[in-house]
Amino acid sequence: MARTQGSHSDITGPRIRRAALSLFARHGFAAVSMRQIAGEVGVQAGALYNYTPDKQTLLYQLMREHMEDLLSARETRAAVAGADPLARLEDFTRHHIRFHIERPDEVFIAYMELRNLTPENFAEIESLRRAYETELETILRDGVDAGVFTVPDPRIATYAVIAMLTGVNTWYRAGGRLSLDEVEAIYWDMVRKLVMV
Amino acid sequence: MARTQGSHSDITGPRIRRAALSLFARHGFAAVSMRQIAGEVGVQAGALYNYTPDKQTLLYQLMREHMEDLLSARETRAAVAGADPLARLEDFTRHHIRFHIERPDEVFIAYMELRNLTPENFAEIESLRRAYETELETILRDGVDAGVFTVPDPRIATYAVIAMLTGVNTWYRAGGRLSLDEVEAIYWDMVRKLVMV
DNA sequence: CCTTGAAATGAACACGTGTTCAGATAAAAC
DNA sequence: GTTTTATCTGAACACGTGTTCATTTCAAGG
Numbered sequence: 001m002a003r004t005q006g007s008h009s010d011i012t013g014p015r016i017r018r019a020a021l022s023l024f025a026r027h028g029f030a031a032v033s034m035r036q037i038a039g040e041v042g043v044q045a046g047a048l049y050n051y052t053p054d055k056q057t058l059l060y061q062l063m064r065e066h067m068e069d070l071l072s073a074r075e076t077r078a079a080v081a082g083a084d085p086l087a088r089l090e091d092f093t094r095h096h097i098r099f100h101i102e103r104p105d106e107v108f109i110a111y112m113e114l115r116n117l118t119p120e121n122f123a124e125i126e127s128l129r130r131a132y133e134t135e136l137e138t139i140l141r142d143g144v145d146a147g148v149f150t151v152p153d154p155r156i157a158t159y160a161v162i163a164m165l166t167g168v169n170t171w172y173r174a175g176g177r178l179s180l181d182e183v184e185a186i187y188w189d190m191v192r193k194l195v196m197v
Numbered sequence: 198m199a200r201t202q203g204s205h206s207d208i209t210g211p212r213i214r215r216a217a218l219s220l221f222a223r224h225g226f227a228a229v230s231m232r233q234i235a236g237e238v239g240v241q242a243g244a245l246y247n248y249t250p251d252k253q254t255l256l257y258q259l260m261r262e263h264m265e266d267l268l269s270a271r272e273t274r275a276a277v278a279g280a281d282p283l284a285r286l287e288d289f290t291r292h293h294i295r296f297h298i299e300r301p302d303e304v305f306i307a308y309m310e311l312r313n314l315t316p317e318n319f320a321e322i323e324s325l326r327r328a329y330e331t332e333l334e335t336i337l338r339d340g341v342d343a344g345v346f347t348v349p350d351p352r353i354a355t356y357a358v359i360a361m362l363t364g365v366n367t368w369y370r371a372g373g374r375l376s377l378d379e380v381e382a383i384y385w386d387m388v389r390k391l392v393m394v
Numbered sequence: 395c396c397t398t399g400a401a402a403t404g405a406a407c408a409c410g411t412g413t414t415c416a417g418a419t420a421a422a423a424c
Numbered sequence: 425g426t427t428t429t430a431t432c433t434g435a436a437c438a439c440g441t442g443t444t445c446a447t448t449t450c451a452a453g454g
Contacts, residue, residue, distance in 0.1 A: 012401085028312060030227035034442060046444075047402050055442065112309055115225060152383045156375075159368055160361045160387055167360025178353075186349045190357055194391050209431090231412060243414075244432050252412065 013051045015041050017065075020058050025105035029059055029116045059113060060121040066106040067128035073099060074135055085143030086192075092136055093191045094184045096165045101180060107169055133158050143195065150197040161191055210248045212238050214262075217255050222302035226256055226313045256310060257318040263303040264325035270296060271332055282340030283389075289333055290388045291381045293362045298377060304366055330355050340392060347394040358388055 019040035023032040038045040052058045081088045100107050137158040143149030151157040216237035220229040235242040249255040278285045334355040340346030348354040
């Protein structure tokens, strides 16, 4: 019986996911073959099927893991945040940027490879994404109700803020003109003005 | 000699590009075969090579055409706009939304398939994109110089506004809750506040 | 030391890939 | 009516695809 401590399989699964993640992000899901992934892990293609039922599920699991990490991290922070909508919005803004910058491959895949999911898997990922968006939308609505925010349409402001924040991933490079702290501050300034009364 | 008026080839080239555009947008460049494109046009795969040297160039031409349309449309409007930065920014905002919403397939491809371009073709497309971004950045800098805008960093505000505006394409559907005019107005409101002094 | 069984191999399957090209087709040019 | 010529076909090439599975490997359990 394997799968006791230190068994090979305990380490191969994650290695496969890491290889697939990096290759999918670099070349795209459709352009990466199971043989390429296997080669990166140092194994024959057939061996991958001890860890995943098929290529599509491999992609789905990567996306799902990412979205669940995102949601649970958000919930953790929401629990410690106070009731002030402005403080909650600042926390959301800064955390979104930092979380996404730390996971460029996962973020890239989660946005670009949605169309390679089966309809059922797509629905699953989409519902996780909607849950995350609802976090922000709730903050905005609470702020509007409390009279501290003025947004023309909370639903659309949610889309706008998330698109704006996620856009950081397309241009930010560590060691560039601005530190991550500065980027956070600049975006928070823009978001704050965007919702300002 | 063909290629006089009404020749077959005058109409087949555009038909191929339209079919490729739609298929690339739906399934992704790597997942679409030359035989699928040919099938959509009603022709054998070999015939495509009378119109394009290869699949990669077909993608490049679609992207290039789109980016050049975007830039020349922008230049046309910039020529008639006045000197008031606020009016120029409003025009940019509304025009960006409308132009992009009218071309969802082109926009999708231009964002998602960059990694399938050769380095030379990628550089070409990127330089067109930078030129477009510079249009907005110039408006923002002029507004800051004139004292009518306050943005923490014009370069980053450019990225932020473009990401925010292009995000409309991910959720807007004709016949939904909001008309395109309303969407334009809502986004202009948010952009205006974002750069407000 | 022998048994057990999870994990890896490597070949095979059936089919799809981008691209090429000799030959057929048919419409325009003269 | 004949020649010219752009266009299209259909087969071929060399190789890559995801996935399966009988067989081998080899470390842990007893």
